[in-house]
Amino acid sequence: MTSELLHLLCNSLKLERDKGVGELQKHLPNWSKSDRIQFQINLLLLISDTESPWETKHGCLLGAKSLIPYLDRENDQELHFISQIMEISERLLTDVEVRVRLAADDEGRDSVGAVNPIFAYGHEFSRHLATGLADNWSQVRLAASVAARKFLMSLPDDKAREVFFPELLPQMCLNRYYVAEGVRIYSQETWRQVTGTYGKDLVQKYISQTVDYYILATESDNHAVREAACACIAELASKIQVQSVRPYVGKLLHTLLVCFRDESWPVRDAACVACGHFILCFPDESHESMTFLYPLFFGNLEDPIPTVRQGAAVALANVVRAYGQESLAVLMERVTEGLKNVRNQPQDSDKYRDLDKGQANFGIVKKIRDNDPELHSDNVMYSCGSLAPKMGRGGSDHNFRRPSQLWEMADGCVYLLSELSQIPEMSRTVFNTLPLVAEACHHRHYTHHLVFIETVCKQLPVIAKGIGKKTFKSECENSLTSSAASQCLNQLGTLLGPNILRAKVQQHNPK
Structure with a gap:
């Protein structure tokens, strides 16, 4: 039946072509989906043939015009047919035969009216939106976030939105952690509106695209993007099903190792915490990387930035949860050494010795060379919060990080003991170390001893709660009480x- 109709539609005689249109319109209401699809295939073969006469092109366009109102808009194959007919009609607008040009113009308008332009050009829109969602300027990210929400919410249902998720979902997910508050809050609300309660399921479904984008984001010149990417990688380990993430653990750990050496301390901190999550969730896959990770963890534990020291303590506690006594022995040796070495802290513990005394940008201490005008002229511009040209990625010599001091390592050890005290099996070990903490509090010969003592005073109640009131009360022997008093x-x-x-x-x- 379809071949006979096409023969009439493509006849060299106008009367036969008009008859073919009438016969097609008579049969279309009774056709099944398979009949329509077979007709579409045959029609596209004829109209796509560059050797076809103008009568064939004209008849196919008339047949397509009659067919479009009967197509199923929920069927991807029939939507694809509309898209192909639109492209062919656009090409035939320059045909030498005027009747073909008129039919192509008429068909083009009918095709556009038959389908939402978002469906016809949606992937082109989404590619541009994805670029905007990853822009270095926060203002552009916010504008792209607004456009992306309107774009997705304009679609009729979840099935229609999901067509564009491979291109947009990873960027939307990362922007929930972006440093600029406006972008972050707006993206979190967009995520809630677009994904509802199925956010984790969608990330698992598109895990490959998500992992690839996160890794790409850690290579960004913008350190704020690298920080957000590390936070998102940590989220993969802690929230997404293990079997979905396991195939990508090797790539993600390698990426975090690079970020662990970043010049920007928020990136180092985020990478450190993310590594702790990965070790806890994937201890077997992570074990061979511990040789490289221990020095990096301990480097963060003595970092000049207090937040970085706290993050390292959280990560190392997860290491102990994953490997037990094996890792505890390594950690306690370092804790004992760190607390005892406070006595060797030089009297002059000036926080910014040998560095520029000016205010640091984004929490990073600048060296005096950063005021060189050549470093701020004729370079790529970045938005507020982004020091990308100055903040190198992993593998650098930490030009923006001064050498750690002994009291800072001891301070990090107190944070670590506080985290370890929350692990029931480790409470006795933590308790036995408290006399060293009390002894370290007696050393007040250096400038920043008050900072160290403040940390002890804040963490001591946490430690006491972790090891238990009875143990802490009955066996403390007043060493810490005396020191605190x-x-x-x-x-x-x-x-x-x-x-x-x-x-x-x-x-x-x-x-």
Whole structure:
């Protein structure tokens, strides 16, 4: 039946072509989907043949015009037919035969009206949106985020939206962690509106595209993008099903190792925490990387930035959860050494010794050479929060990081003990180390001893809760209590004056 109709439609006589159109319109309401698809295939073969006469092209265009109102808009194959007819009609607008040009123009309008332009040009739109969502300028990212939400929410249902997820979902997911607050908050709300409660399922479904984009983002010149990518990689380990992520663990760990050496401390911190998550979730796959990871973890544990030290403590606690006593022995040796070495801390612990005294940008201490005008002229421009040209990726010599001091390592060890105390099997080991913490508090010969003592005072209640009230109360032997009381009195005496403090104490305790 379809071949006979096409023979009439493509006849050299106009009367036969008109008859073919009438016969087609009579049969179309009764055709099944398979009949329509077979007709589409045969029609496309004829109209695509460059050797076909103008009568064939004209008849095929008339047949397509009659067919389009009966197509199933939910069927991908029939939508593809519309797209192909639109392309062919556009090409035939320059045909030498005027009747073909008129039919092509008429067919083009019918095709566009038959399908939402978003479906026809959606992939082109989504590719441009994906580029905007990954732009170095936060303002461009925000504008692209607004456009992406409107684009996806304009589609009729989840099935239609999912067509564009491979191109947009990874960028939308990463922007939920972007440093610019406007982009981050807007992207989080977009994620909620677009994915609903199926966000994790969609990431698992498109895990390959997501992993590839995250790895690409860690190679960005913009350190804020690298930081967000590391946070997203950590999220893959902690929230996505293990079997979905396992095939990509090797690539992701290698990527994090590179980011671990980044010049930007937020990137180092995010990479450190992400490594801890991966080791906890994939201990077997990560074990061979521990030779390289231990020095990096310990480097962050003594980092000049307190946030980085805290992140390293969290990550190392996950290492202990994954490997137990094997890793605990390595960590406690370093903790013991770090707490004992406070006595060797030089008296001058000036935080910015040998570095520029000016205010640091984005928390990164600048060296004096950064004020060289040549470093700020005729270079790629980046938005606020991005020091990309100055913040190198992994493998550098940490030009923006001063050497750590002994008290900072001890400070990191206190954070680590606080994290380890939350692991029941490690509480006894942590408790046995507390006398070293008390001893370290007695060393007050260096400038920043108050910072170290403040850390101890903040973390001690956490440690006590972790190891248990009974153990802490009955066996503490007052070493920490004595140290804390001494420091408290010294600080109150400095604040109020020794004579006033003494008078207040005698008022309540005359003895």
